[in-house]
Amino acid sequence: MTLRYRRTLSAALASALAGGALAGALLTAPAANADAWRDKEFWLKETGVTNAWQVSKGAGVKVAIIDSGIDGNHPDLKGVVVGGTDVSGAGAPNGQKSIGAKTEHGTLVATMLAGRGHTTPTASPSPSASAPPAPPTTPPAGGPDGIVGVAPEAEILAVSTWLGSPNPGGKTDQEQIPDAVRWAVDNGAKVINISLGSTSPDWPQSWDAAFLYAEQKDVVIVAAAGNRVGGNIQVGAPATIPGVLTVAGLDGEGRASVDSSSQGISIGVAAPAEKLVGGIPGGAYAEWAGTSGAAPIVSGVAALIRSKWPEMSATQVINRIVSTAKDAGAPGKDPLYGYGILNAEAALKEEVPTTSSNPLGSIADWIRVHRRGDFSTPSQAPVESPTSAAPTLADPTVPAAKTPATMDEALPAVVVLGFGALFIALVTGAAIQLRRVSRNPPAVAEEAETGVLQAVDPPAKT
Secondary structure (H helix, E strand, C coil), X not given: CCHHHHHHHHHHHHCCCCECCCCCCCCCCCHHHCHHHHCCCCHHXXXXXXXXXXXXXXXXXXXXXXECCCCCCCHHHCCCEEEEEECCCCCCCCCCCCCCCCCCHHHHHHHHHHCEEECCCCCCCCCCCCCCCCCCCCCCECCCEEEECCXXXXXXXXEECCCCCCCCCCCCHHHHHHHHHHHHHHCCCCEEEECCECCCCCCCHHHHHHHHHHHHCCCEEEEECCCHHHCCCEXXXXXXXXXXXXXXXXXXXXXXXXXXXXXXXXXXXXXXXXCEEEEECCCEEEEECCHHHHHHHHHHHHHHHHHHCCCCCHHHHHHHHHHCCECCCCCCCECCCECCECCHHHHHHCCCCCCCCCCCCCHHHHHHHHHCCCCCCCCCCXXXXXXXXXXXXXXXXXXXXXXXXXXXXXXXXXXXXXXXXXXXXXXXXXXXXXXXXXXXXCCEEECCCCCCEEECCCCCCC
16 A cells, blocks of 8 residues: 555544554454464564563553454453443443444554464364264463464453544543543553544643543553654644653654654653554454554553552552663653653563652643642542642732821822923923924925935025
8 A cells, every 4th residue: 555545544543532543554364364463563572572471461450441442352352351331422331342433443452452362273173973073162262373462461441432533422532531531540440541642732621630530549541642644743632641651653673653653742652653463353453553553562561560560659660661761862851762662671670769750740730730720639539638739829818908108108109299290391391392393394304214314405596
């Protein structure tokens, strides 16, 4: 497929919150040929995931995928989707109906994040005439064929949203995203993957409380930075929200992708975003590109960490990922790679100093400064003591009444009034003089542009 056609296909996802999606053709293949797709998962080795599996595979961690719905019947997702919901009003109650402008998107993300692969059934020998036919057997979950995710023992919560085209369910993007985040938090997600983006860095104020709720409930949120080919020249919301781990994309050479990524100061880490593969609804597979695929790679690593250290805070998880990343581009943090390129093995094996703050910021602090409010209690229950710093605005005060001034105190005012009267007299005198001059013009005229005076020729004698 030509580059021009791929650009046109991706540009359709730039509307509303549908960025960070496909940047290449979907090349499908039947499930019977799935073993060849496993060989295409180059990122498992290149980002250190296979070595990280020596420490953890994500067992016991729920990851919510806020996307277009997930086909839980895909062979590689058997037993993976353990719950879900629909926040669009147009999907299935369990979040497993594929909806929106790109129906395959959520399943692609899910298989890359927590796919378990499958075992292709082999043909059994024909039974003898005397032996009864053997009952059909169901192959066990997982196997050497198909797509294996970064966290193959993690569990998925499917949260379906309708984005990228008019929603027949009637709910807007602004309504769906905060509802999805809250549901994911309330249903046990320790990591939330949002492979969706927008062309605007700003987000509605109605999102504040939901993302603060996730922050205070100690949930890691990972978001795609968006793709230039899809209209995202710079990172757009929700990847610009403080505290969110924003993922940029790399090309096949490990450099910042020109088409399948964007740039911005909120980027935390970079991961592969080109020549990706994943499962799509109906048991097939596809090649694709974009930070939509880079994000679940990082979300999977977050699940590995949270499985290895269940008591580790979300702040520490994010810090572990960004502080072990391989520096790339300009030294230190930069708007193309963030802190660097994902290194899953180092994130699971290296000693990382603890930190008391999220290196990517805090939505609580941002709300306090920019919204001029204190959203320290987004949940229903009240808190006994403040959980954040004092407000930046001073308390309002009422000025106290004063007694009339005495003669001594009024002396400065008399001086001011005297000078004022003198000024008025001078202005009046100048006006009178100008009036006199206008009635008796001089014998020469002033040239307007240069200010040079020129003599007027006297009248001719008769």
